[in-house]
């Protein structure tokens with residue numbers, strides 16, 4: 001398929017692929033087993049300028065957009081989805097800054113993120129507030145020259161490893177979702193600590209952790225945008241980041257498809273490679289169709305976003321839902337094609353299947369996103385101009 | 386610290402296939418690469434620059450397409466690159482190569498350290514590094530596995546010897562050749578790749594170097610390659626069986642038969 005990538009995009013993709021093959025593949029099983037954060041790989045990605053990809057040139061970046069980020073995430077995820085999300089979480093963690101930050105905030109934080117010196121994270125979820133994000137309880141009370149944060153965020157990707165956190169907290173609890181604001185909090189701020197580190201089904205090399213705020217005082221210049229904009233910011237940046245989860249899913253599915261084709265050509269049963277069985281061929285063909293369709297959708301939505309379009313909430317949700325459902329289906333079928341071997345931890349297939357599940361859950365569960373798509377669909381009466 | 390790293394473009398050996406009919410290398414479709422040992426030399430040069438400041442200049446002598454390895458070196462952190470290319474340089478053995486490099490490096494003037502790989506994978510001699518040092522009249526250390534500390538006019542390094550490491554202090558400027566244990570070469574960076582694409586790489590010819598044509602290339606070479614061939618497969622040895630006495634008997638018979646005794 002010709003995706004009409006620019007020279008620069010091809011270079012980015014090729015280098016990400018090289019990093020994935022030379023630096024990630026050899027260690028992915030070990031990282032998964034030990035649940036160890038992939039610091040060495042983060043260093044490789046930083047050295048290769050991968051964190052510059054999604055940052056404007058003005059702040060030492062390379063001026064790429066959503067598509068460039070997707071290309072990197074896809075290639076990394078083809079080797080290990082857990083590494084891919086650890087990288088992508090930094091992009092999510094600084095996207096509110098990119099879109100809504102002041103010039104001073106951007107100058108202060110973005111160059112360090114671009115160089116890979118500091119990782120970032122985004123924290124919304126709490127124990128009482130998952131899909132129902134409006135139920136968050138973390139507060140940010142105005143006190144003197146700053147804000148005092150209290151509350152606990154849970155399931156935060158890059159928690160403990162990142163140095164720059166975007167936190168959604170209530171500045172005016174009476175106003176509900178309109179009383180939420182977004183803040184930047186740096187690691188090592190007094191009153192900010194890390195709680196439980198989760199043990200997970202998949203993407204085990206990534207860190208998923210609680211953030212605990214106990215009378216954590218932050219200066220007022222750490223407010224992103226204005227008070228009360230927290231929810232708008234959160235909704236808008238998720239619209240931008242969802243194609244990235246789509247790319248994570250596409251890369252994962254691509255990796256599984258390649259492994260399945262390879263295995264089917266080699267595995268002999270009844271005197272022939274199992275690839276000669278039509279039942280297997282059709283499964284592989286369906287996998288390939290879905291992966292390509294998902295990739296085309298993800299790239300198209302990423303391009304829509306990069307074109308400066310205003311409204312792409314529905315399309316972004318579609319890309320995330322379709323690609324993640326594809327990854328789940330394709331990795332499950334890949335395990336099936338491997339048979340018993342696919343179920344064994346000595347082969348990467350079971351890891352891919354475990355890794356796939358999360359893509360249907362985070363950054364809006366696929367159910368919640370279908371709700372959003374349906375509601376847009378109703379508004380436009382199903383018509384596509 | 387101004388570091389000069391000498392690189393060579395070689396055929397990618399992992400891809401080399403032999404034509405069974407003619408016993409020669411099949412060169413079609415073989416990608417040229419940076420001599421693998423030289424990638425460690427480049428990485429060490431870049432690390433030294435990152436630690437102590439200065440710049441890394443990479444040089445190579447070769448045909449015009451050898452410029453590719455210099456561009457690659459820039460994508461991996463080298464600051465400058467110069468290609469020494471002239472039809473007069475063709476057919477050079479290690480002596481003529483080292484002479485050309487030494488003349489060129491003398492012309493570069495600003496250098497504190499010259500780093501080469503331990504040997505090339507095509508020529509396999511490991512001679513150019515030491516010859517270069519000799520011609521420049523500066524110290525030489527081979528098989529360096531660690532650069533410990535560099536001070537203004539000397540440095541402390543370790544080199545691999547058969548049963549361990551030697552710690553060596555040497556004056557600068559010096560020439561060293563490095564082994565692969567010294568580092569893990571980095572991958573290129575996106576900025577480096579962009580820089581490599583647009584970098585101006587000057588070519589110095591025999592005229593620019595001011596060398597006499599009889600001192601470079603084939604005429605300047607002390608050795609001539611007469612023939613390249615694959616050694617014949619020799620017969621495997623024969624293992625004598627049986628009682629010790631009868632083994633000795635048949636050994637003597639065999640030796641007499643081939644007229645050794």
Ligand SMILES: Cc1cc2nc3c(=O)[nH]c(=O)nc-3n(C[C@H](O)[C@H](O)[C@H](O)COP(=O)(O)OP(=O)(O)OC[C@H]3O[C@@H](n4cnc5c(N)ncnc54)[C@H](O)[C@@H]3O)c2cc1C
Nearest residue numbers: 122123124125130131155156157208362363364365367368
């Ligand atoms: C590994 C991992 C990493 C994460 N990283 C981050 C992070 O970096 N930052 C962050 O803020 N959060 C993060 N999260 C949180 C994640 O976004 C939430 O888990 C997700 O939004 C779902 O919320 P929940 O877990 O509370 O599930 P719930 O909201 O309790 O949902 C449970 C089930 O109910 C369904 N459901 C709920 N509401 C509806 C509805 N209205 N319509 C239809 N179905 C519905 C859901 O689809 C789901 O099937 C992470 C989670 C995980 C597991």
